[in-house]
Amino acid sequence: MSGYYPYGGGEAPAPPPPPEDKGGTALKTVLIGAAIAGVVTVVAGMLIVFNSPAEYGLAGNDRDTLALETQPKTGQPEQALFQAPANVPPPLPQITPAPPMLPSTPVKIVIKRLGINAPIKSVGLAKDGSIEVPPSNNANLAGWYRNMSTPGEVGPAVILGHKDTATRAAVFARLPEIKNGDTIEVKRQDKTTAVFTVGGVEQASKKTFPTQRVYGAQDNAQLHLITCGGTYNRSTGHYTDNVIVYATMTSSYRS
Incomplete structure (x- = not known):
């Protein structure tokens, strides 16, 4: 969509053409060469690791794993509610009851x-x-x-x-x-x-x-x-x- 001037009439002028590229071709050639060299280095390193996995701790039998019981807990279990027939006495705490006192409101x-x-x-x-x-x-x-x-x-x-x-x-x-x-x-x-x-x-x-x-x-x-x-x-x-x-x-x- 063509634009408009904020305070005048008529269409806005077309944007100027980009400046001529001077030296861009040489720069692109250098960057492409560097990228190819980097890929070659990474691939060579991966081949070395895969050929000797034990030396880098990747052998299946040598990897340490965190046992299930030592995994961090996400929450504490809820307290079980008391359940018993209606004629069963109330549950007592694990502590000796104190002697009763005289009545008081x-x-x-x-x-x-x-x-x-x-x-x-x-x-x-x-x-x-x-x-x-x-x-x-x-x-x-x-x-x-x-x-x-x-x-x-x-x-x-x-x-x-x-x-x-x-x-x-x-x-x-x-x-x-x-x-x-x-x-x-x-x-x-x-x-x-x-x-x-x-x-x-x-x-x-x-x-x-x-x-x-x-x-x-x-x-x-x-x-x-x-x-x-x-x-x-x-x-x-x-x-x-x-x-x-x-x-x-x-x-x-x-x-």
Whole structure:
């Protein structure tokens, strides 16, 4: 396409012819000769290597290989979820339980590795007989079921929390990431803190909830955390499963 001047009329003039080549032929001859010499040198070197492969570390039986088991790992395996019949007791951590404490209402739960630091509200039973859940308008709020033990007292203490709300992640959104051996701290009204060690994590269908394992009597102080898991069912507005964390009190201190 022909061009146009920016500020005038008419077509732009044709570009001037290239200058006459002076000495170009001689230069081309020199470059071609150098290229041919380079190719000859490379081919000669390859022939020498191929005739004596062992001397250059290319013999098949002499090459070092990295064993499969020493290859770098791309990721760590996920922790296996606890699985057992509903009448099997909760899993215990590999540590001796601490002696139970006197009852005291919980006020805050802290799981440092997951970034959880949340106040606790006392909850009871709803009209349909199910346990109340904390109000969804406060995403960072957990609920302690007051009809069971207090955290640190002998028996199971149960704390519930939402996984998410209609608009954002909630207090127990990261609970499925918890690992065996992680610690959970529950600060109590009497200025003491009960420290629990995780012994197992279970994902159970809400249709086959392990009632006895979660709420059954225990000889030591336990903490059971519950949130939603599995697939969200849009027709019912609920998740299909529950994620349950089983932890045992292994120490305590005064706040």
